[in-house]
Amino acid sequence: MTGPAGSPTDSAGEVEAAVVAAFHSDWGRVVATLIRVTGDWDLAEECAQDAFARALERWPRDGVPRNPAAWLTTTARNRALDRLRRAATGAAKLEEVAVISGPDASGEGDDRGFDDSGVEDDRLRLIFTCCHPALSRDAQVALTLRTLAGLTTPEIARAFLVPESTMAQRLVRAKHKIRNAGIPYRVPPAYLLPERTGAVLAVLYLLFNEGYSATTGAELVRVGLCAEAIRLARTLAGLMPDEPEAIGLLALLLLTDARRAARVDDAGDLVPLEEQDRTRWDADSIAEGLDLLDAALRRREPGPYQVQAAIAACHAAAGEAGATDWVEIAALYRELVRMVPSPVVELNRAVAVGMADGAEAGLRLVDGLEESGALAGYHLLSATRADLLRRLGRRAEAAAAYRVALGLASTDAERRYLARRLSQSAESG
Numbered sequence: 001m002t003g004p005a006g007s008p009t010d011s012a013g014e015v016e017a018a019v020v021a022a023f024h025s026d027w028g029r030v031v032a033t034l035i036r037v038t039g040d041w042d043l044a045e046e047c048a049q050d051a052f053a054r055a056l057e058r059w060p061r062d063g064v065p066r067n068p069a070a071w072l073t074t075t076a077r078n079r080a081l082d083r084l085r086r087a088a089t090g091a092a093k094l095e096e097v098a099v100i101s102g103p104d105a106s107g108e109g110d111d112r113g114f115d116d117s118g119v120e121d122d123r124l125r126l127i128f129t130c131c132h133p134a135l136s137r138d139a140q141v142a143l144t145l146r147t148l149a150g151l152t153t154p155e156i157a158r159a160f161l162v163p164e165s166t167m168a169q170r171l172v173r174a175k176h177k178i179r180n181a182g183i184p185y186r187v188p189p190a191y192l193l194p195e196r197t198g199a200v201l202a203v204l205y206l207l208f209n210e211g212y213s214a215t216t217g218a219e220l221v222r223v224g225l226c227a228e229a230i231r232l233a234r235t236l237a238g239l240m241p242d243e244p245e246a247i248g249l250l251a252l253l254l255l256t257d258a259r260r261a262a263r264v265d266d267a268g269d270l271v272p273l274e275e276q277d278r279t280r281w282d283a284d285s286i287a288e289g290l291d292l293l294d295a296a297l298r299r300r301e302p303g304p305y306q307v308q309a310a311i312a313a314c315h316a317a318a319g320e321a322g323a324t325d326w327v328e329i330a331a332l333y334r335e336l337v338r339m340v341p342s343p344v345v346e347l348n349r350a351v352a353v354g355m356a357d358g359a360e361a362g363l364r365l366v367d368g369l370e371e372s373g374a375l376a377g378y379h380l381l382s383a384t385r386a387d388l389l390r391r392l393g394r395r396a397e398a399a400a401a402y403r404v405a406l407g408l409a410s411t412d413a414e415r416r417y418l419a420r421r422l423s424q425s426a427e428s429g
Contacts, residue, residue: 025224027150032122051076131199139174247296248306254289255312270417274321326355343374379408399425
């Protein structure tokens with residue numbers, strides 16, 4: 001029978017796919033709401049996890065709800081209410097129970113909440129709370145990726161290139177500091193926004209990157225995470241219309257996301273930039289991104305997100321791969337390295353230099369990075385080296401580098417791509 005909740009005849013595979021899709025799109029919404037109403041970060045995560053587990057049990061029987069986010073929020077909130085009731089031994093706990101079981105406990109009504117910033121978005125409040133200046137930058141980003149994006153500790157550790165135990169300790173310390181310091185769960189008033197702007201922009205950038213190029217799993221692209229990062233970046237740009245880097249970040253995300261449909265083929269395999277069907281790029285997103293970039297650059301306060309958006313604009317302007325202005329891109333990366341002296345940015349510059357000045361020039365930069373050890377265990381370092389060696393005709397060395405990259409890659413799509421490249425190099429060697 002098909003009722004309001006959905007169809008209980010859905011196959012197990014369809015239900016599992018629906019739960020995975022809901023996790024990608026709604027985890028942050030559920031956790032952010034529970035943190036607001038309970039004030040307990042660990043309880044929020046545990047009850048959210050329980051709600052998704054219950055969905056796997058109940059949706060095959062009852063059908064996928066028409067509003068999965070509301071079902072998950074209600075289930076998680078009820079679980080939190082049960083936990084608080086069992087622990088309610090004093091007035092403070094009873095007050096928590098009263099708050100969580102208040103008039104919007106159904107999860108069907110307005111679940112956004114309000115604070116004195118005028119921003120009605122729990123997820124943006126969550127980001128600003130995670131980005132409180134009392135926390136280190138790494139802790140800010142890691143905590144947001146855990147609570148908002150639902151990344152596991154191992155996934156976050158891989159993104160930061162640190163051991164899992166180190167990341168676990170970092171997350172625990174960050175939560176304790178928020179609780180012990182009484183850091184408020186809110187978007188701060190306007191005069192306090194600048195001190196958190198850099199951290200919030202960094203979080204949104206990494207949130208988008210995790211969606212556009214997942215650190216692990218069967219899918220290379222997590223569409224819901226990309227959309228969420230863009231939505232939050234758009235909200236932030238509206239909140240800070242005079243901040244050129246907020247506008248620049250939104251431009252960057254739109255220009256990059258415009259290529260998403262062409263980034264994987266129908267089989268889910270990675271398609272490198274030079275082989276993408278550019279007619280599949282989203283012209284509307286490109287146009288909006290270019291307009292936003294122009295608006296940001298007119299303020300003459302350049303920053304790293306504007307520079308990266310300018311790089312993305314160079315790609316967007318090229319109707320075919322051969323028309324790409326790699327000389328300009330290499331120059332922009334040189335400026336970006338000056339602003340953000342990161343080994344990952346250096347690696348991206350090496351790719352651009354390899355295209356602008358020849359593979360040999362790019363390989364020299366990659367060899368320097370490899371010797372420094374700064375990107376040890378980072379599969380894209382070996383993949384970039386392999387590609388440059390392949391272009392130089394050094395097939396045996398390229399095959400060896402592809403083998404290293406293949407052993408380090410953590411997504412199925414990237415592994416398949418690297419395996420193809422390895423096979424091609426081996427056949428030609």
